Amino acid sequence: MSLHPWNRDLWQELTGDRARLPHALLLYGPKGIGKREFAADLAQWLLCESPGPDGACGHCKACGWYEQGAHPDFKLVEPAAESAREDEPGKKGGKFITINEIRSLGDFLGLVSHQGGWRVVVVQPAELLNAAAANALLKTLEEPPANVLIVLVAHQPRRLPATVRSRCRKLAVGLPASEQARAWLAEQGMQAPMAILDEVGGAPLLAIECAEPERLARRSRFLAVLAKPTAEGLSRLAQESQQRVEECWGWLTRWLYDLLVIQANGQTRYFPDSDQALRKLAARASPASLWQCQQELIAAGRWLRHPLNGQLLLESWLLLYLDALETKHGR
16 A cells, blocks of 8 residues: 555545445645545455455455456556556557547556456546547546446646536545644655745645756755846856756746745745745845746746757746846836
8 A cells, every 4th residue: 555644544434335326526726635545445446355444465366467457357547658668668658538548548448357346546746638629538427337446546636627526526636734644755765845845835745856966956956046146147057957847947936926925925835945035035025027927937837848058948937036136116
């Protein structure tokens, strides 16, 4: 079982009566809180020959098949980019779940269950279903076969068509309490977890991903330049960081958010470890200029995966940030 402690109450709520499980389930919530692991545990529990109240037994033949990725009654649907095989390193996958991937469900669902019990399909991340794939899935959701559970895992459920959402039982997976998340991260051996936990909005699994030492060093360097920005320093930072535009865009948009929140209510959300520097910067810029800068950066997020010059793109954002700081109150 890979179920996380903050999701155990939700597990008991859903699995208390096996006979009343829905035919389709939409698990949704922010990234990094264990939705995928929850879906995987649920699938294994349904396929297990000796399931218990806390999950699958982990020892039966069905569990062995599942853990080897070979259970005949389970199907995982992901974008090709997420499911590329290790023995095909040169293969480039797509960014969406396509209609062909959903059509393949027809053959799977048309078969009789190998074990004579449940069949389980997990679609993740479901918001990457393209329009044709979502329409094809809708037909299955409208006329589901018996003893089939389709689990949609979504970080951004509103990107799914309303018709798809309406045919699923919705189950919100929330962020853990800060103390619980901090205790769990400490158990995983993470040192001083609060700074990174704050940065990722309280999502523990994202915090672990972001605690890699080289990333922490990049973060420290990036925030130090934001705290004392000069045109020369920002241009040099753009050159150093041109291969990691998406990472830097995330830091910069969160930094701007903290500046705006400090001006509004005196609090910081993402970078409390830089509170003093943020307050000094917030005092020197107008809220209107910071807000406009943040909105332009959010809109510019569409270029993150576009093959543009990373250095020029990042430099333009950082100089926009500098201009916002130099726009005084009352101008």
